[in-house]
Amino acid sequence: MPKVLRLEPRLRVPAAIVAAAPMAAIAVTLLLCSALIVWAGAPVGRAYLLLFDGAFGSRFAITETLTRATPLIFTGLAAAVAFRAHFYNIGAEGQLYIGALAAVAIGGGAIPAPPAVLFPLMILAGMAAGALLLLVPALAKTRLGVDEVVTTLLLNFVALLFVSLMLDGPMKDPTALGWPQSMTLPSELEFGKLLERSRVHSGLILALVLALALWVVNDRTTFGYEMRAVGANAKAARFAGISVDAVMLETALLSGALAGLAGVGEVAGRAGYLTLDMSPGYGYSGIVIAMLAGLNPLGVVVAAVFVAGIIVGADSMSRAVGVPTYLADVIVAVSLLSMLVATMLVRYKVRWS
């Protein structure tokens, strides 16, 4: 028998080590990425200080980070909910855009109704649009056995092209010059600002409430239990009398609706209108955030603030010392991989035998 590497579960894992694992992962990430900062010719310590300062060092920095974190909490929750049931929704980016498009379609002036009617309608439309977009791959999976990873990925491109089509045609703001842009939402339909002289909006409150609600659903309700059971072992769940297909579809609808809400929040809370560059990949970052959080809804909030901080901080650091802003994406990717490795090494020993 040749020697092989194998994983042995650790019998007892001290709580301190479990708690230290994420810290160790972040430390390793910063260490690895400091090589990139050196390569760009900038002083490492100063670059990281500037990054932290740009993310959390002032009132402006903190409010910008929270504004950035809002859509990331929604997409992070969308991924966490789906991944827990082992339904790999990688299409949150497309669902976000379709949700935003639906919100603008309802609220952009096409429907003559009072704001009190339009506002809830706009939010529901965004959620429904995101959910419907994910229903297609979910049905394809449960009815035809089509792997959802590829279909949700490909639908991102379809969704973005569809938004582009609408912004070029029926939903284009005729008064906007240059880039295609949708009609602007009237101010009565915008999410209120939480703080003066900042861009933080009430979408953040909605995101926090939903994170709490999903945490309760996950841990305290039958539906939460069923989602976990389907994710852990679909065969056993079916044997236990759970309708796996129904749970899968419900999970998909929930996940798509959450991603759609991210889009509603961005148009109604931040921009006021829809453009094709509204999201710099919030849908994909949501997956990273969900994994960093160990799929825990409350952890998603922390992870979303962390990732938002990296993005916002890297922006201002880049301007000061000339390190490309793409460093933020590298840090996020490396922290995902090192977090995965850290959680694995906490639970298992790697042995050569």
Place this chain on the structure above:
Amino acid sequence: MLELIAAAPFWIAVLRIATPLIFGTLGVLLCERAGVLNLGIEGIMVAGAFSGWLAVYYGAGLWTGVLVSACAGAAFGLLHGVLTVILALSQHVAGLGITLLATSLSYYAYRVNFPKVNSPPTITPFGETHLFDAVPGIGTALGAQTPLTLLALAVVPLIAYVLYRTPAGLALRMVGENPAAVEAQGISVTAVRIGAIAAGSALMGVAGAFLTLSAFNAFYFNMVNGRGWICVALVVFASWRPGKALLGAILFAAFDALQLRLQQSSAGVLPYQVYLMMPYLLSIVALALVARKAAYPQALMKPYRKGER
């Protein structure tokens, strides 16, 4: 319509569009036949496109550039192998992580090398070989191709031969179907799987190299644009067989080329976005058509742990 399809320029375009898909689909095929899903492909293609082009920009030969792309792909493949085979992490998440890492590293490196350029610096790419111009029929379409397209067409039978006619190929297929049986033969499942991922990822790197060293002459952001994901769909459509992978890539490229022609000839009839959606929708429809009878490698996405069943 028929005239359009019968004409040589159409088939020249088809082979050109198919080339990165052939390399990429074969790359995915090697990984999945060994039992490992590699969603790193999208990012590995970006890294391949960037690294090969950068090498050539700094004075390396074109073939050295292709080699650099292959090595960059293999390096990310090794990382994927360590994460998914040795550490048995989720293949979905690790693959997406590799895509994010490879993409962001390439973009970062591009900006470190060219901080302030707006129009991307160019190189002199591969030219048409015109080796087959004298051959009647397909000669014109083949002759107008660059060497990388011919390489792609040659790699298909090579991979098929290795997979079905060599001990290494047998071991690769076995670790994707019944890893315990391979281990019982005294062969390391870990080594075979990691080797397969590295080789497959090298092909993905070359798929990227085609974009910057043949199809275009520069590196652009977002230039891979979902081609990697399409390869993941194509390999299901091809039921994990090299010959069918070639057929699938060419069929897909034919639809894409047709879509481009229609877009030009019937401008204004439909918005251009409708035509651009077609390749993605087509892939989804193709997946739905074959899903029921798709014969997935039995051990796909199942980490192998010695002694476990």
